[in-house]
Amino acid sequence: MKAAVFNQYGSPKVLQLQEVEKPTPKDNEVLVKIHATAVNDYDWSMIRGKPFLYRLMFGLLRPRKNIPGMELSGVVVSTGKKMTSFKAGDAVYGDISEHGFGSFAEYICIDEKALTLKPNNMSFEEAASIPHAAxxxxxxxxxxxxxxxxxxxxxxxxxxxxxxxxxxxxxxxxxxxxxxxxxxxxxxxxxxxxxxxxxxxxxxxxxxxxxxxxxxxxxxxxxxxxxxxxxxxxxxxxxxxxxxxxxxxxxxxxxxxxxxxxxxxxxIGLKTNKDLNYINELFESEKIKPIIDGPYPLSEAAIAVQRFGKGVHRGKVVISI
Ligand SMILES: NC(=O)c1ccc[n+]([C@@H]2O[C@H](COP(=O)([O-])OP(=O)(O)OC[C@H]3O[C@@H](n4cnc5c(N)ncnc54)[C@H](OP(=O)(O)O)[C@@H]3O)[C@@H](O)[C@H]2O)c1
Missing domain, CATH: 3.40.50.720 (NAD(P)-binding Rossmann-like Domain)
Structure with missing residues (x-):
């Protein structure tokens, strides 16, 4: 599968589109085909290795986790044996930061607790922009x-x-x-x-x-x-x-x-994905609509991250996959 990968800390230019191994879900994971992701402070800091605290989490000299991204929307492809909440074909979205990073990629295996069903009238780009900020x-x-x-x-x-x-x-x-x-x-x-x-x-x-x-x-x-x-x-x-x-x-x-x-x-100490069902209701009744900067293709992930870092974006920077 394709992913935006960084093998050293630095400016967003270190982010390169590469071919990496497609993951297989463990018993407690679901495999999601990612359709969109968004750029956050975590990605900006993780890629640059700044502030230094991030290197204690992600690797002192080189990044151990080398695919950024902590929000996603996509479609469930398959589920681990112990997973019960979703089935193949479900459209989902969520903030995955408590369970790992890696949504700047075509596929991810993730704990189902990080996911919520996506309303039909919400585009994948809108869904990827919602969980963290909302x-x-x-x-x-x-x-x-x-x-x-x-x-x-x-x-x-x-x-x-x-x-x-x-x-x-x-x-x-x-x-x-x-x-x-x-x-x-x-x-x-x-x-x-x-x-x-x-x-x-x-x-x-x-x-x-x-x-x-x-x-x-x-x-x-x-x-x-x-x-x-x-x-x-x-x-x-x-x-x-x-x-x-x-x-x-x-x-x-x-x-x-x-x-x-x-x-x-x-x-605020963020409680990730709390009340997304309420946010879904507000979206379905057209009471909220996210403002999207982009979407940018995955091949332009570095540009998307740079826009976020420079603060020139309006609303949420979204990457389509
Ligand atoms: N509490 C938690 O548990 C938790 C968890 C995760 C993230 N966070 C934090 O949540 C925040 C996420 O916010 P966000 O996604 O809305 O960020 P964002 O998209 O980067 O928006 C922040 C806005 O502030 C503007 N700005 C920059 N400097 C400013 C200043 N001095 N005065 C007023 N505005 C200024 C930026 O524009 P310009 O640069 O063009 O000025 C930008 O438009 C981050 O601070 C992140 O660290 C908190």
Whole structure:
């Protein structure tokens, strides 16, 4: 089978289309013919071997796991003896990061727990773009942020996968939503329904004097205290991810902050694939639609990863296989 393989750490150019052995499912796995996959932070970091922490997981000098990819959609080809949830021919999708990587390939063997049935009206490209970003957005806004009707919300880093789905989820609660990202993404953001947009390159939203009930941050790049300025008295700040020192700062000060104010600071620990059936319902009733950058063919996986790394993508970068 064909796969996008990297045998050394480096720029996305190290990713080459190669012929590799097609896997065979163990008793607890299903074999999936992959139709589409998506690019995530993990892939960008794994291919470059940066931050260094990734090398502790994937190989110190050379990558031990050399096919990236942690989201997929495709069709079940065969199932291991102990697998009961799916049968050959089922169209499925999911976030496989808890069970291994390797979705930049034509086939994969994976634990059935990583998979959910794909609705008929969802394309394979849409399905591959959904599981990771939708789960982060849903857990950030609903489970942790406890969004209610009519709140004033800000999404920082709003033009990517989490932000564009997060907006659509927030609109189900009639929220007023401000999106912050680089200037060239603001047109797209307005077109999908952000009420207000802010170019972070020309304006610091934490100094605008505006206060929000809930901030969802995909790019935590300031000290926690500067975000507090932008929260209403009972406001919540929920970070999805960002720069490690700032995340540690949030972790360290969150209890103290709540002790001295009524504001709350939360860091999401992603529960992969949680509530995808609910996301399926929203998709089937046309309440959400992912924004896709691409799709790119597998032979252009390096270009797709480079777009993600440069931050020029809009929504989710998808690769068709
Ligand atoms: N908590 C968990 O368990 C968990 C698990 C997995 C992943 N994550 C995290 O989840 C996040 C995924 O978000 P995503 O997929 O939506 O990312 P994404 O597609 O890369 O979107 C992030 C957006 O932020 C913009 N941006 C960059 N710097 C910014 C700044 N200083 N201020 C405002 N916006 C900025 C980027 O555009 P420009 O570059 O053009 O500015 C991009 O449009 C990542 O941080 C990842 O590490 C968390």
């Amino acid at each position: 789960a982060l957005a849903l857990q950030g806004l609903v489970d942790i942020g406890q969004i209610q009707n009519g709140l004033k919300i800000l999404i920082n880093g709003a033009g990517g996968g989490v932000g564009t789905l997060g907006l659509q989820l927030a609109k189900l609660y009639c929220a007023e939503v401000t999106g912050v990202d680089s200037g060239d993404k603001l047109e797209m953001m307005k077109s999908i329904g952000f009420d207000y947009t802010i170019d972070y390159q020309t304006e610091d939203f934490t100094k605008s004097g505006q206060r929000y009930d809930l901030i969802l941050d995909t790019k935590t790049n300031r000290s926690t205290f500067s975000y507090l300025r932008s929260l209403k008295p009972n406001g919540k700040y929920v970070t999805v991810g960002g720069k490690l020192p700032h995340l540690l700062h949030a972790l360290f000060f969150r209890r103290v902050i709540h002790l001295f104010s009524r504001k709350r600071v939360h860091i």
